[in-house]
Amino acid sequence: MDITSIFQMNQELSLVFVFLLTFILDLFLPERLRNWLCPIACTLLGIQLVANIWPKEAVLFGGMYHSTPIGSVMKSILSLGTILVFMQSKDWLNRSDAKHKSGEFYVLTLSTLVGMYFMISAGHFLLFFIGLELATVPMACLITFDKYKGFSAEAGAKFILSALFSSGIFLYGISMIYGTIGTLYFEDIPAGLNGSPLQILSLVFFFTGLAFKISLVPFHLWTADTYQGAPTSVTAYLSVISKGAAAFALMTILVKVFGSMTAQWSQMLAIVIVITITIANLFAIRQNHLKRFMAFSSVSQAGYIMLAVLAGTPQGMASLVYYIIVYIVANLAVFGVMNAIEHHTLHGKMDRNDYNGLYQTNPKLTMVMTLALFSLAGIPPFAGFFSKFFIFAAAFNSGYYLIVFIALVNTIISLYYYLLIVKAMFITPNDQPIAYFKSNTPMRVSLMICVAGIILLGIISNVYQIISDTAITF
Amino acid sequence: MNILSFFVIIPLLMLGALWASRNINQVRGVMIAGSSLLLALSIYLTIDYIALRQGGATAEMLYTASTSWYAPLHIAYSVGVDGISVAMLLLSAIIVFTGTFASWKLQPMTKEYFLWFTLLSIGVFGFFISTDLFTMFMFYEVALIPMYLLIGIWGSGKKEYAAMKLTLMLMGGSAFLLIGILGIFYGAGGETMNLLEIARLQIPTEIQEVFFPLIFLGFGVLGALFPFHTWSPDGHASAPTAVSMLHAGVLMKLGGYGCFRVAMYLMPEGAAMWGDLFLVLTTISVVYGAFSAVVQTDLKYINAYSSVSHCGLVLFALLMMTRTSCTGAILQMLSHGLMTALFFALIGMIYGRTHTRDIRQMGGLMKIMPFLAVGYVIAGLANLGLPGLSGFVAEMTVFVGSFENNDLFHRVCTLVATTSIVVTAVYILRVVGKILYGDVQNPEHQKLTDATWDERVAVICLIACVAGLGMAPFWVSDLINNSVEPIISQLMK
Numbered sequence: 001m002d003i004t005s006i007f008q009m010n011q012e013l014s015l016v017f018v019f020l021l022t023f024i025l026d027l028f029l030p031e032r033l034r035n036w037l038c039p040i041a042c043t044l045l046g047i048q049l050v051a052n053i054w055p056k057e058a059v060l061f062g063g064m065y066h067s068t069p070i071g072s073v074m075k076s077i078l079s080l081g082t083i084l085v086f087m088q089s090k091d092w093l094n095r096s097d098a099k100h101k102s103g104e105f106y107v108l109t110l111s112t113l114v115g116m117y118f119m120i121s122a123g124h125f126l127l128f129f130i131g132l133e134l135a136t137v138p139m140a141c142l143i144t145f146d147k148y149k150g151f152s153a154e155a156g157a158k159f160i161l162s163a164l165f166s167s168g169i170f171l172y173g174i175s176m177i178y179g180t181i182g183t184l185y186f187e188d189i190p191a192g193l194n195g196s197p198l199q200i201l202s203l204v205f206f207f208t209g210l211a212f213k214i215s216l217v218p219f220h221l222w223t224a225d226t227y228q229g230a231p232t233s234v235t236a237y238l239s240v241i242s243k244g245a246a247a248f249a250l251m252t253i254l255v256k257v258f259g260s261m262t263a264q265w266s267q268m269l270a271i272v273i274v275i276t277i278t279i280a281n282l283f284a285i286r287q288n289h290l291k292r293f294m295a296f297s298s299v300s301q302a303g304y305i306m307l308a309v310l311a312g313t314p315q316g317m318a319s320l321v322y323y324i325i326v327y328i329v330a331n332l333a334v335f336g337v338m339n340a341i342e343h344h345t346l347h348g349k350m351d352r353n354d355y356n357g358l359y360q361t362n363p364k365l366t367m368v369m370t371l372a373l374f375s376l377a378g379i380p381p382f383a384g385f386f387s388k389f390f391i392f393a394a395a396f397n398s399g400y401y402l403i404v405f406i407a408l409v410n411t412i413i414s415l416y417y418y419l420l421i422v423k424a425m426f427i428t429p430n431d432q433p434i435a436y437f438k439s440n441t442p443m444r445v446s447l448m449i450c451v452a453g454i455i456l457l458g459i460i461s462n463v464y465q466i467i468s469d470t471a472i473t474f
Numbered sequence: 475m476n477i478l479s480f481f482v483i484i485p486l487l488m489l490g491a492l493w494a495s496r497n498i499n500q501v502r503g504v505m506i507a508g509s510s511l512l513l514a515l516s517i518y519l520t521i522d523y524i525a526l527r528q529g530g531a532t533a534e535m536l537y538t539a540s541t542s543w544y545a546p547l548h549i550a551y552s553v554g555v556d557g558i559s560v561a562m563l564l565l566s567a568i569i570v571f572t573g574t575f576a577s578w579k580l581q582p583m584t585k586e587y588f589l590w591f592t593l594l595s596i597g598v599f600g601f602f603i604s605t606d607l608f609t610m611f612m613f614y615e616v617a618l619i620p621m622y623l624l625i626g627i628w629g630s631g632k633k634e635y636a637a638m639k640l641t642l643m644l645m646g647g648s649a650f651l652l653i654g655i656l657g658i659f660y661g662a663g664g665e666t667m668n669l670l671e672i673a674r675l676q677i678p679t680e681i682q683e684v685f686f687p688l689i690f691l692g693f694g695v696l697g698a699l700f701p702f703h704t705w706s707p708d709g710h711a712s713a714p715t716a717v718s719m720l721h722a723g724v725l726m727k728l729g730g731y732g733c734f735r736v737a738m739y740l741m742p743e744g745a746a747m748w749g750d751l752f753l754v755l756t757t758i759s760v761v762y763g764a765f766s767a768v769v770q771t772d773l774k775y776i777n778a779y780s781s782v783s784h785c786g787l788v789l790f791a792l793l794m795m796t797r798t799s800c801t802g803a804i805l806q807m808l809s810h811g812l813m814t815a816l817f818f819a820l821i822g823m824i825y826g827r828t829h830t831r832d833i834r835q836m837g838g839l840m841k842i843m844p845f846l847a848v849g850y851v852i853a854g855l856a857n858l859g860l861p862g863l864s865g866f867v868a869e870m871t872v873f874v875g876s877f878e879n880n881d882l883f884h885r886v887c888t889l890v891a892t893t894s895i896v897v898t899a900v901y902i903l904r905v906v907g908k909i910l911y912g913d914v915q916n917p918e919h920q921k922l923t924d925a926t927w928d929e930r931v932a933v934i935c936l937i938a939c940v941a942g943l944g945m946a947p948f949w950v951s952d953l954i955n956n957s958v959e960p961i962i963s964q965l966m967k
Contacts, residue, residue: 318546379619380612386544389608389652393547396656397664404656408649415645419622419638427626427634461544468546 008058009065011075012117014051018044019110026103034102038093038442041106042086049079055470059123063187066123069470074248074321075117081241081328082113087446088336089233091343091439098145098231105145108138109237116245120252125174125184128249132170132213135242136163142237143230155229162212162222170209176202186257193260200264206253207268213246216306217276220299224287227295232342235291236335239298244324247302251309251320252474262312269310274406276303281413285420288352290338293417294331297376300414301327304391307407311394318471319390322464326375326387329453333372336447337365344437352421357430362437366425368447373418375454378411383458390464476539477519478553481563481599484511488592492585501585502578508592509571512599516560516567523560524953534670534960535605543609548659549667552606557957558804561950562602562724562731565811568939569723570595573716575932576819579826580628580714587628590620591716598724602731607655607667614651614732617725618644621709621717629712636705636712643705647695650688651732657685658740672740673964679743686744689737690752697729697789698782699752700759707766710778715822718774722781723815727807730788734803734961738792742965745795750883753793757887759786764897768904773821773831776901777814780857783894784810790891791872794884797955797962799875804954806872809864809943813856816936820850823929824909827922833905838914843924847910849933854902856940859895864943869895871951 007013022041029037053076055069086106093102115134122128140163144156178184180199181192193199208219215223227235254265277300284296305327308320341355342348349355359366375384388411396404439447457463488508495501526536535554543551555563573591580587597617604610618641625637661681662672695702706726710718738745763783770776784806791803823846824839825831840847856863859870876888914920925933943950 315546374619380615385612385615390547392652393656393659396653397660401653401657405653408653409646412642412646412649416638416642419641422623423626423634423638426623427637464544465546 005060008060009067011052011067011072012114012121014048015079015110015114015117018048019107019114022103022106022110026107029103034099037103037106038086038090041110042083042442045079045083045086045110049076049083052076063185064124064127065121066186067121068252068474070317070321070467070474071120071248071252073467073470074120074244074324077321077325077328078113078116078241078245080325081244081332082109082237084328084332084336084446084449085109085233085237085241087442088236088332088339090442091339092231092233095343097148101145105142105233108142111138112136112142112242116242119245119249122249123186125177125186128253129167129171129174133167135245136167136213139163139238139242142234143226145231145234149229151229152231153229155226158222159226166209166212166219169205173202173205173209176205186253189257190260193258195261195264200261203258203261203265204268207250207265210246210250211272214243214250214302214306215299216272216302217279217299220276220280223299224292224295227298228289228291232291232335232339235294236332236339239294239335240324240328240331243298243302243305244328247305247309247320247324251312251317254309255312255474266310266312269306270400270403273303273306273310273403276300276306277407277410281410281417284417285413290350290352290355290421293352294334294338297414297417298331300410301331301376304388304407307395307400307403308391310400310403311398313394313398314471314474315397315468316394317474318464318468319387319394321467321471323387323391325463326383326453326457329450329457330372330375330382330384333368333447333450333454334376336443336450337369337372340365340437340439340443341434344439345434349434352424354434355421355424356428357433358425360430361433361435365439368451369425370422371451371454373421377415377418379415381459382454383456384454386458386464476537476553477515478537478539478555478603480515481512481603482596484508484515485592485596485599489589489596492589492592495585498584501588505574505588509567509574512595513567513571516564519555520560520564520953523555523557524949527557527956534957538605540606540668547608547667548665549608550606551609552668553603554605554670555603557953557955558731558734559602561804561808561953562727563599565727565808566595566598566602566724568935569720569811569815572815572819572932572935573719575928576719576822577714577716578928580716583627587624587714590624591720594620594624594720594725598720598728601728605669607659607669607672607736610669610732610736611648611651611655614728615645615648617728618648621713621721621725624717625709625713628714628717630714631712632708633712636708640705640709643702644696647692647702649692650695651692654685654689654692657681657688658736661685669735669740677741682741682744683747686737686741687748689741690733690748693729693732693737694752694789695729697726697733698759698763698785699729699789700755700762700782700786703759703763703782703786706782707775707778710781710818711772711774715818718818718822719815722778722818723811726781726785727788727811730785730792730803730807733789734792734800738795739961739964742967745793745965749793749795753790753884753887756786756790756793757891759783760790760891760894761897764894764901767901768897771833773824773833773905773909774818776833776905777817777821780898780901781810781814783898784814784857787869787872787891787894790887791875794876794879794888795962795965796875796878797958798878799872800958800962801951801954802868802871802873802875804958805864805943805947805951806868808950809856809868809940812864812936812939812943813853816849816853816933816940817857819929819932819936820846820853823925824850828916828919833908836909836915836919837912838910839919840910842914842919842922845925845930846933849937850910851906852937852940854906856944858899858902862941862944864940864947867944867947
């Protein structure tokens with residue numbers, strides 16, 4: 001093997017480079033220049049994104065590393081989402097209690113992103129596992145970032161315990177695969193699969209491990225508490241980026257590695273989808289705390305994403321990636337608004353009732369929030385409508401009529417609770433709505449990008465076209 | 475560029491202009507300019523369409539154009555109109571135009587109100603010009619969601635409840651639609667979303683039998699099909715005037731149009747199988763709506779139940795599946811759209827003065843506000859089917875067409891449905907007698923004034939259209955008749 005072939009891992013290498021550079025800057029940047037850390041991190045990541053935007057295929061280390069074109073598209077999408085999260089975190093990191101460690105936020109986030117990159121481009125279960133852990137352990141630090149807050153500590157503890165537990169189950173699962181087949185290479189496993197009970201058990205364990213990360217019901221119990229306790233930027237990151245990466249990885253492995261056991265996992269997945277969407281929707285109705293609310297909303301969105309996995313076709317893969325990018329912009333718009341309001345009000349207002357009458361004082365933020373919620377609910381002409389339609393079409397095309405129907409009925413429930421927030425902002429009268437404020441520039445830029453994404457991703461079909469073209473061989 | 479696309483582009487430009495406008499005069503200016511332009515465009519389209527047909531154009535749809543949109547799923551932005559859609563476009567443009575005048579003095583947040591109002595009209599216009607299933611469905615949903623805010627913010631009474639109920643029920647209908655559309659698309663081979671092309675392909679019978687009821691129900695919810703009509707009274711009663719006008723006048727017609735154009739046109743065998751069941755439901759709609767209207771005391775509720783009855787008649791006539799009855803259904807859509815808009819406009823204007831819609835607290839309004847009262851009488855007479863006004867033409871055609879079916883079941887249904895004519899007369903004349911004639915109930919009402927100029931514009935326009943359709947129905951029925959033909963021949967196969 002030629003040493004230069006390592007440069008085929010350009011996405012991971014450049015991200016590691018960005019990570020190291022941020023790390024060094026964090027160490028050596030003088031105090032007066034620290035404000036520049038956020039723009040620098042965003043710019044570096046932006047350069048990394050643009051430099052690697054061209055999708056390509058690369059296989060290294062005898063198949064241990066296998067990056068597909070659609071995988072590299074996915075990685076670019078994750079980078080884009082991370083930039084948006086960075087932009088939205090400025091208010092929080094400028095607070096006196098977080099300012100001295102603001103660099104750590106960027107460093108830790110970038111290292112989880114490296115982990116997700118490796119999850120996406122793994123060709124071997126061990127590499128996958130390393131990526132998974134790299135994406136998980138720094139995340140626990142991020143969740144407890146506001147360490148003096150009781151909620152934050154509780155959230156971190158719940159997260160790390162359930163993460164470790166799920167990693168253990170996952171490892172147990174792949175050890176059984178190794179025991180029955182004698183290899184952990186994705187390419188070689190299908191040949192050894194014969195559907196024996198032990199292999200089915202290993203499939204279940206593998207699925208369970210990842211279902212924890214994606215927080216599918218019944219493995220979602222950590223989600224609401226963790227989302228509530230974590231700093232809002234971290235919650236945003238957790239709900240879109242890490243969920244997206246795990247969902248993508250789940251789909252590739254289920255289809256590529258366990259393709260011959262489709263009958264087994266599709267049944268399991270179908271049940272999980274139905275209960276995930278239904279239970280998460282029913283719980284979301286009752287939430288008044290917006291972060292908990294978004295937690296359940298994101299669980300139900302994960303259920304919709306799983307419909308694409310269930311389809312198991314290139315069409316499903318295309319709709320999954322498209323769904324994730326649309327979900328990223330819409331969800332980050334919601335979290336951006338929540339974040340801005342949290343940091344411009346005393347005691348960080350985060351309750352649905354606090355938003356009553358918001359339109360009177362902050363019409364622009366309200367509009368952003370409304371568009372984003374409509375997109376999440378799947379209302380045209382916003383992008384969420386298109387992504388939902390494509391995901392339903394993919395699952396329908398694979399013959400899951402009943403599941404699609406149940407999911408569709410659930411969209412009505414989800415519309416109800418999204419409208420509750422719209423109602424609070426527009427309709428419910430309030431004598432003392434949140435006073436007018438102007439958010440900082442990065443926040444406004446990120447919200448503008450999100451709104452542009454929400455409106456244009458659907459109406460302009462090129463993004464889906466590109467994704468669909470690259471997803472043909474996934 | 476295709477002339478039809480302007481029906482979407484003009485409102486889009488209006489949205490931008492509204493967003494940029496700084497004060498109420500600019501908002502009004504934008505709305506007047508935009509809605510007049512739309513009206514002019516639709517009148518031009520109608521004249522040009524008739525000229526083209528007389529010139530010998532025989533294609534099923536005219537002004538067709540298609541641009542590929544989502545190629546992997548064969549979704550295209552494709553437009554085209556036949557006589558039915560031309561008539562519907564004209565109706566929508568009239569209602570949007572008069573609705574602008576009817577909400578001339580609306581407060582507060584006038585700009586936002588017109589923003590959502592315009593978004594709603596994009597959905598309506600887009601729906602009628604589309605020939606692509608997906609695009610059609612997209613516009614359909616665009617038309618639904620602004621209703622939530624329009625009713626929730628600017629409505630009256632238990633507006634929050636009504637807004638949520640209406641939105642969720644209609645969105646529930648569209649969930650049925652979505653799965654139905656996927657069924658049609660993949661059932662027809664998954665190669666095209668174009669209505670006209672799918673109609674030429676044969677969808678397997680077993681697929682039609684599953685997906686016809688889904689589509690019909692989905693659109694039927696919006697068309698106030700019993701028992702899914704319950705959103706309609708609450709929604710209409712709580713909505714602000716212009717929204718009631720647009721909703722009862724145009725939006726409910728989306729339901730009938732969709733049932734005809736998508737469900738029955740594409741799945742004739744499904745229609746044959748399920749037609750009788752739905753016919754029973756629509757008959758119930760017609761009669762039940764009329765009887766419910768009799769016992770109401772709120773003016774808007776009376777009219778809302780009357781809408782249930784009349785929109786039920788649209789679906790009823792469609793399901794009779796004869797050429798005459800289907801022509802009658804389209805005429806009824808037009809007629810009901812115009813007269814119900816007139817009704818809601820007048821009710822809004824009366825309510826704006828008396829601050830009550832309870833018929834027990836009003837009386838003798840004829841002496842106080844003669845213009846509005848006369849308008850109300852005309853609307854009422856149109857509603858109960860007085861010859862010379864639009865209602866007569868439509869209902870006559872519907873019932874004659876329905877009676878052409880010579881089996882017992884269809885005739886019994888027709889007979890039952892015709893009783894609604896009598897009941898309609900009961901509730902209309904009761905209201906007219908109660909609130910317009912007799913003694914003035916409330917001495918405060920003596921101080922009230924008659925219509926202002928903006929209100930007169932709206933009312934006169936609508937009365938002119940109602941009378942026009944009633945006196946000279948020939949050109950409209952010619953317009954429609956040719957276009958009903960291909961759908962009917964599909965059903966007769």
